[in-house]
Amino acid sequence: MKLKNILLAAILSASVASANDVMKNSMGIMQAGIEMVQYGFINNNADMIRDGLAKVKEGNDMFSDDKVIAKYLPKDKKHMVNVASNASKRISLDANIIELNLDDRAYTKAAEGYSDMLNACSRCHGIIRSW
């Protein structure tokens, strides 16, 4: 009986830790990606922008499920899961918009997509952190 409880506690804390790892992995990858995107725009390096976007998308995909997002919302913000999850959808849309504009060599429009992407990060962080 005691052993069972210890095992159960171990399993529970392991799953809590891995849920945290998903967030940390996802955010770490998105941060690395968006820094590459920024570097690419500032240095006029389209390949760097594209590589960065691939990373942002990879990280965003890991943290786009409503159930995962809801876990991180403060108790009084649970009703805002749709807004938070729209921020994640906006990030993947922006990634596509930036890529399409790069294809057209429409760099100013592409850069606007990058600003919108940053705003989407802040939109979700603002809810989570009660800014």
Ligand code: HEC
């Ligand atoms: C759908 C919600 C959501 C979106 C969108 C989002 N984040 Fe996060 N982010 C979180 C949560 C939840 C945390 C952890 C709580 C906190 O730090 O306040 C977090 C934390 C972070 C952290 C700190 C990670 C750590 O180890 O503590 C970084 C860096 C980060 N996000 C980067 C980004 C970037 C870059 C973007 C946009 C490309 C982004 N996030 C978009 C929800 C989101």
